[in-house]
Amino acid sequence: MPAVDEILEGKDICICAGSGGVGKTTTSAAIAAGMAARGLRVCVLTIDPAKRLADSLGLRELGNEASRVDPELFEQHGIEMKGELWAMMLDAKATFDELVARQAPGEESRDRVLNNRIYQQISNALAGSQEYMAMEKLFELHTSGRFDLLVLDTPPTRNALDFLDAPKRLTQFIEGRSLRVFMKPTGLAAKVAGRGASVALSVFKRIVGFDLLADLAEFFNAFSGMVDGFQARAKRVNSLLADPHTCFLVVCGPQGEPIDEAVYFHRKLVEAKLPFGGVIVNKVHYPAEHLRGDGADLEGALGEKLGDEDLAGRVAENFAGYQALAERDARNIEHLAKELRTKGVIRVPYLDEDVHDLGGLAEINRYLFASSERRIEIAAGRA
Amino acid sequence: MTARFSCHSSKLLGITPIPELLDKRLVFVTGKGGVGKTTVAVALGLHAAEEGKRTIVCEVSSQENASRIFDHTEVGFHEVEMAENLWSISIDPDESMREYVLLQLKVRAMRDMLFRSRIFSYLAAATPGLKELVTIGKIWELAQFDRKVKSGRKYDLVIVDAPATGHGIGFLQTPRTFAAIARVGPIHSQAQQLDRLITDQEHTGTAIVALPEEMPVNETAALESELRREVGVAVDRIYLNGLYPERFSKEEAERLAELADGENGSVRAAARAAVSEHGRARSQRAQLARLRRRVEAPVKTLPFLFEPELGVEAAHTLAKRLG
Numbered sequence: 267m268p269a270v271d272e273i274l275e276g277k278d279i280c281i282c283a284g285s286g287g288v289g290k291t292t293t294s295a296a297i298a299a300g301m302a303a304r305g306l307r308v309c310v311l312t313i314d315p316a317k318r319l320a321d322s323l324g325l326r327e328l329g330n331e332a333s334r335v336d337p338e339l340f341e342q343h344g345i346e347m348k349g350e351l352w353a354m355m356l357d358a359k360a361t362f363d364e365l366v367a368r369q370a371p372g373e374e375s376r377d378r379v380l381n382n383r384i385y386q387q388i389s390n391a392l393a394g395s396q397e398y399m400a401m402e403k404l405f406e407l408h409t410s411g412r413f414d415l416l417v418l419d420t421p422p423t424r425n426a427l428d429f430l431d432a433p434k435r436l437t438q439f440i441e442g443r444s445l446r447v448f449m450k451p452t453g454l455a456a457k458v459a460g461r462g463a464s465v466a467l468s469v470f471k472r473i474v475g476f477d478l479l480a481d482l483a484e485f486f487n488a489f490s491g492m493v494d495g496f497q498a499r500a501k502r503v504n505s506l507l508a509d510p511h512t513c514f515l516v517v518c519g520p521q522g523e524p525i526d527e528a529v530y531f532h533r534k535l536v537e538a539k540l541p542f543g544g545v546i547v548n549k550v551h552y553p554a555e556h557l558r559g560d561g562a563d564l565e566g567a568l569g570e571k572l573g574d575e576d577l578a579g580r581v582a583e584n585f586a587g588y589q590a591l592a593e594r595d596a597r598n599i600e601h602l603a604k605e606l607r608t609k610g611v612i613r614v615p616y617l618d619e620d621v622h623d624l625g626g627l628a629e630i631n632r633y634l635f636a637s638s639e640r641r642i643e644i645a646a647g648r649a
Numbered sequence: 650m651t652a653r654f655s656c657h658s659s660k661l662l663g664i665t666p667i668p669e670l671l672d673k674r675l676v677f678v679t680g681k682g683g684v685g686k687t688t689v690a691v692a693l694g695l696h697a698a699e700e701g702k703r704t705i706v707c708e709v710s711s712q713e714n715a716s717r718i719f720d721h722t723e724v725g726f727h728e729v730e731m732a733e734n735l736w737s738i739s740i741d742p743d744e745s746m747r748e749y750v751l752l753q754l755k756v757r758a759m760r761d762m763l764f765r766s767r768i769f770s771y772l773a774a775a776t777p778g779l780k781e782l783v784t785i786g787k788i789w790e791l792a793q794f795d796r797k798v799k800s801g802r803k804y805d806l807v808i809v810d811a812p813a814t815g816h817g818i819g820f821l822q823t824p825r826t827f828a829a830i831a832r833v834g835p836i837h838s839q840a841q842q843l844d845r846l847i848t849d850q851e852h853t854g855t856a857i858v859a860l861p862e863e864m865p866v867n868e869t870a871a872l873e874s875e876l877r878r879e880v881g882v883a884v885d886r887i888y889l890n891g892l893y894p895e896r897f898s899k900e901e902a903e904r905l906a907e908l909a910d911g912e913n914g915s916v917r918a919a920a921r922a923a924v925s926e927h928g929r930a931r932s933q934r935a936q937l938a939r940l941r942r943r944v945e946a947p948v949k950t951l952p953f954l955f956e957p958e959l960g961v962e963a964a965h966t967l968a969k970r971l972g
Contacts, residue, residue, distance in 0.1 A: 285682055285683065286681060286682020286683055286813050287681055287682040287683015287684060287813075287865075288683060291864075383830060384777060384830070387777040387778065387826065387830060388777050465762070465763075465766075466763055466766035466768045466769040466772075467768060467769075467772075469750075469754070469759075469763055469769070470768075470769055470772045470773070472834075472835070473750070473753060473834070473835060473836055474776060474779075474831050474834060474836045475831045475832070475833045475834020475835070475836060475837055476833070476834070477831060477832045477833050477834065478776065478830055478831040478832075478834070478836075479772075481830070482772070482775060482776065519683065524683070564915050564916070564919060567915075567916050568916060568919060568920075571908055571912070571916060572904065572905075572908065577897075577901055577904075580896050580897065580923075581897075581905065581919050581920065581922075581923045582919060583896075584896055584897075584919075584922060584923050584926050585915075585918070585919035585922045585923070587955035588922045588926070590955060591955065618925045618928040618929060618932075619928065619929075619932055620862045620863050620864075620932065622863045622864070
């Protein structure tokens with residue numbers, strides 16, 4: 267398995283994707299820090315990271331702009347920083363507002379959109395708008411050419427698939443071409459469209475109330491001047507995602523469920539013809555083969571060495587539990603590698619402490635940026 | 650339908666009741682992704698079912714994790730019996746929408762005509778929060794003694810495996826938000842009714858599932874206060890899942906560290922594993938203490954289960970520890 271720096275050789279964009287709770291934010295930050303340490307100018311885009319990680323990167327009180335992580339922080343942890351690490355916390359609402367401001371033909375139409383209640387809801391809460399805005403920001407930063415590498419920590423979607431569909435869903439939503447016709451106050455269009463549509467409209471009105479329908483109509487009218495701009499931009503965002511200089515890394519955990527999700531997500535990437543780079547499995551109990559005991563006499567051997575049978579029993583019991591998990595992880599990862607038809611699985615062990623500072627990121631990077639032989643040696647405590 | 654296991658009377662022994670939480674009609678189980686929310690929701694369901702309550706566990710994210718625990722084929726938008734007194738349903742928003750509109754219109758043919766109309770589906774999809782609203786509407790319907798759907802079963806308890814945090818607060822907030830968007834009309838008053846259901850402490854409870862790690866603890870504390878501030882929901886209980894046993898004392902860990910340094914092979918590996926375990930157990934206890942300091946709801950701990958895959962057995966083990 268190549269190390270992360272080999273996978274990312276010549277790439278402009280690295281997108282870390284996976285389901286929630288698998289350590290995606292930490293992995294993204296570690297990759298960005300590692301690549302920056304190797305001499306690149308890197309920016310990591312993250313959404314709502316845990317506060318201590320944010321603090322450790324100097325991300326406190328940060329708006330929707332990239333800011334540089336103080337190189338001295340790295341020195342304090344004994345990390346040589348040859349490049350630059352920048353980080354930003356994405357504000358989806360602010361990004362959406364900026365986008366509207368850029369696309370609006372004039373101030374009046376911009377304000378009509380920004381003040382619309384439906385817009386205020388979707389820019390905050392519509393499923394997919396966060397994902398769409400993450401990619402929008404990615405596109406903007408990429409176009410600016412300020413960085414050698416952008417690392418995107420994708421939002422924690424319920425389903426990894428949501429993230430890939432987000433731009434499409436949102437543009438479809440905003441387009442609303444067929445709908446705008448019916449929303450025209452004259453009602454003429456509704457007549458043309460036939461009885462079925464007007465019945466549907468009146469039933470919908472009966473259910474949600476006239477008020478909401480009027481707001482929706484106003485929203486689509488206000489947005490009408492921007493539809494083409496949005497579409498063109500979404501198209502460019504999509505081609506950026508499919509570009510060979512972009513790389514998707516799938517992040518997962520070693521349990522059955524996250525592994526299945528990683529397999530599913532990989533399949534979706536392939537179907538969408540998006541460039542898959544590799545898979546990172548976090549919190550692995552490993553390697554089982556190096557931990558397999560010599561069988562029944564372990565407890566006896568421990569008892570002899572420790573002179574305490576009770577303690578020896580507990581150590582053996584603990585070890586048996588650990589081995590069972592290590593074997594499960596090995597099985598699951600083997601299944602993953604087979605499904606993905608790759609040997610390219612990077613395993614990061616379950617560390618003794620959870621990671622929330624630059625020191626922890628450096629610890630993770632010992633695995634992400636090491637050859638596989640080296641990774642096993644480190645985990646087995648031989649390096 | 651096959652029940653994968655039966656409920657033996659011996660299982661009833663040793664179960665301590667949870668009056669505050671499971672005596673309510675409706676319980677939302679929420680938390681960050683990957684913390685074991687589904688397992689805890691199912692365990693709560695098993696616990697209540699074994700106490701004799703007719704219980705249904707609802708999934709709303711269409712991932713069918715609960716049926717997976719029971720090795721069951723997908724349940725879909727049906728109430729399927731998983732064990733004695735325990736049912737499961739996967740609430741699909743589109744199906745909920747169809748059902749809701751039918752209940753409103755009362756005429757199936759008219760409903761079907763409506764759903765064939767592109768404009769209706771488009772409007773329904775374009776209205777922010779409508780899908781979540783009808784999903785919560787379905788949960789409300791399940792919790793009625795006087796069910797709206799024909800020949801609907803009566804449940805004593807409805808447990809909801811709610812979407813992960815981030816979406817989580819948004820989900821419970823939907824009725825409130827929606828009542829504000831739709832200022833008039835039938836859906837406005839229905840949204841208000843659902844908001845009252847969610848904030849009704851006597852009948853509705855909320856539990857957060859967390860892990861003993863830095864980030865999940867922070868997120869749990871933030872979620873609890875957001876729920877209180879933004880939705881008006883007081884969290885009843887926090888389950889800290891996956892807590893390691895404290896197998897070794899500090900002195901023992903030090904001895905084992907020394908042993909690991911001087912040994913080779915499996916003795917060394919076992920000693921190292923023990924030292925790691927000790928370190929994790931300690932840092933987990935520190936996170937538990939942090940969590941208790943930062944939240945108002947009582948925190949209950951659930952043990953880490955050294956089982957390769959969490960299935961029915963794990964849910965049973967946890968069910969017994971929920972007291």
